[in-house]
């Protein structure tokens with residue numbers, strides 16, 4: 098059984114007398130900084146002089162350049178996009194790090210794939226919320242919490258885990274529970290969801306739409322039936338709340354019989370086989386290398402596929418359906 102920590106396992110005292118520097122003030126940066134401040138901790142912000150600088154200033158924070166915040170803070174939360182982090186770390190964060198400081202990541206990616214190699218003598222920890230930034234803030238107010246994966250990559254002080262737990266408590270996560278995981282496992286699970294589960298699911302949805310279009314049903318009815326009514330999303334929410342099989346009881350007997358008797362036909366061995374291949378590319382670091390090279394080349398494949406994606410008629414089908422049902 099995995100180890101899960103809650104509020105009573107975490108002590109904000111490990112952050113007392115420390116200045117926390119949130120590097121980046123976007124989705125996670127703003128939510129985490131506000132929550133930590135509302136938890137009574139001392140937080141400063143490090144950003145470039147741009148829009149997020151203005152936002153952080155108007156939220157009442159002391160805002161500095163990234164090098165200045167990295168120098169002043171003893172606990173640094175790296176909350177900028179993963180793909181820009183290695184360069185920003187090397188040029189703007191690393192020079193300000195001192196022995197005894199703590200570096201906290203919200204994703205295992207850059208450590209797992211050796212894109213950032215922190216110096217010795219500092220703690221390197223992870224507090225990776227399973228929640229978008231807006232939810233991090235909202236659930237803090239609702240006192241509900243949200244799950245996170247936490248990790249320790251380097252424990253110079255002997256207190257790295259306690260610091261990770263304190264940050265998790267400060268952002269409101271331990272109310273729900275946080276699980277100890279390696280940086281690599283966090284990154285691999287995250288990438289697998291994005292690269293296997295998500296695309297496989299997306300392809301199934303597009304296949305269903307195309308099958309029904311080819312069979313001559315009105316596109317507005319198809320889109321309403323499959324997606325826009327929200328019925329499917331509601332069932333997904335019930336899976337979260339009740340469980341995969343128990344939620345089936347919410348559906349009619351006809352629905353249950355049809356679904357159970359037909360599901361075996363969709364057990365295509367190619368799907369798990371492809372998922373295994375994708376997972377292997379992630380775990381071997383091949384994907385991280387490919388993505389790094391793509392960025393250095395100026396994102397040619399990324400932009401080309403985005404362009405192709407924009408040509409797909411689904412946006413038009415969605416627009417027509419929203420218009421037909423006065424959903425605009």
Ligand code: NDP
Pocket residue numbers: 120121122123124125126144145147148149150175176177178179181185202203204225226227228229230
């Ligand atoms: P955002 O894209 O919201 O980060 C935006 C912030 O990063 C802004 O302050 C932006 O400033 C700054 N920034 C962007 N580019 C640079 C750069 N080259 N140099 C310095 N600062 C830069 O990031 P997220 O909050 O989405 O992600 C932050 C971390 O949290 C990542 O590690 C991510 O994996 C993790 N995470 C994210 C989740 C999410 O819901 N988004 C969920 C869980 C974890 P400006 O644009 O003004 O330059």
